[in-house]
Amino acid sequence: MYGAMGILFPESGFNYKSSFRWGVNDYAIAAICILAVILSNIIYHSSFVTHYKNVINDSELRQHWSVKMKISLFIIIIFVFCIAAFSTIYFASQTEYMFGVYGIKVTKKIAQDILHLQVQFLAAMISLNFILLVIILMIYNYMKHREYMGEMDALTNVMGRRLFLNYCTKCQNDRDDIDNKSKRKGWFLFIDIDWFKQINDTLGHTVGDETLKQIAESLKNIFSSYGAVGRVGGDEFAVIINEKMTKEQLEEQLKKFLLDISTILPERTVSCSIGVYHFGFPKSQKELLTRTDDALYKAKEKGRACYVILDE
Known part of the structure; x- marks a missing residue:
């Protein structure tokens, strides 16, 4: 492994152990992730989210969402896009930092290309997640349909x-x-x-x-x-x-x-x-x-x- 790294970066003075030590920024990011998970768990079990889930499950009875629900959904979407933008910029800067560790000079053009690649990667991940979400919703609706039909009276086709x-x-x-x-x-x-x-x-x-x-x-x-x-x-x-x-x-x-x-x-x-x-x-x-x-x-x-x- 050390030989391979020497071939890739012959003049960088690469030190495997020292290059992969965690810095202050890495600990801060890890702490933020842990806090985000804890906060998400608290929000998920809150009464507001419980009511929101009940609204989704009872969608066949409720023909529209309230204004508060629409505003909440809009805020969640904006929050997700802000996190995505933050992660894109963060990983682009980390890539530049790693190139610097290996002794590779990063010009402004290279930095733009790195950011462009991160944006492309983010777009690909969003597309894959969207496809996965559509598949999950299709399966969910199918299971809800099966559950609903199981509660219908088979002979008369009215509710059981x-x-x-x-x-x-x-x-x-x-x-x-x-x-x-x-x-x-x-x-x-x-x-x-x-x-x-x-x-x-x-x-x-x-x-x-x-x-x-x-x-x-x-x-x-x-x-x-x-x-x-x-x-x-x-x-x-x-x-x-x-x-x-x-x-x-x-x-x-x-x-x-x-x-x-x-x-x-x-x-x-x-x-x-x-x-x-x-x-x-x-x-x-x-x-x-x-x-x-x-x-x-x-x-x-x-x-x-x-x-x-x-x-x-």
Whole structure:
């Protein structure tokens, strides 16, 4: 190794041990790196970054970022570019220093070329990191899609119970944040298919499955633009309406739904009992289900094929 160095730098008086001793600048850079890692760890576990990660994970519910989020992202990008520029200048100056150690005179032109090479290297690294980031985002979105599809009801293609109830909680919190904690009201519907067991027993499970699909499709067509639809049991569906809707509008849509599903089967009339709860944000999952179940029970007491609305 010493011979090879002597061939490369025959007149430099190269001393391997002395040339690679750490100087004051190297210790300072190492200390800055350690402090940067510690500071990054503290910031990563802060409440602000935790909230930021939750916003990213809940992007399917939140259609836009707040101004604070955009400003924070802009500051992070500027910080990264400043660090990149600093590292480019630092390594260019270190290269000049090493040439000086080996006895090579660095002219202004050579110094410019060294800096140019460092800029090219930085651009190549940024490009590679960008490609890697795109690949990671593609994989992340694919895994999120797989996770989301795993929470969907395979038969009816609406939300499964857990996904729907989580949506109910998150959409209330999101809407509450957007409106600066102002009070809003929504509707929670619990739909139970009347005499569904008889449909399965007399007409077969294939007809029963088709009935479930048709009812889910009707619910989506009518209510998806106002909120979300979920299948929360074997023959039970739920709907949350988190957009503004008057009682008159809701009753009109409920009558339309009951009319649409009545002709699903040619052999018999299909009907549903519907419990409706008018609530103020936010409400827990337990309270939504309990109060709406009470309304559903009253609808069944009235003879089924109807709806009952309870107001808090």
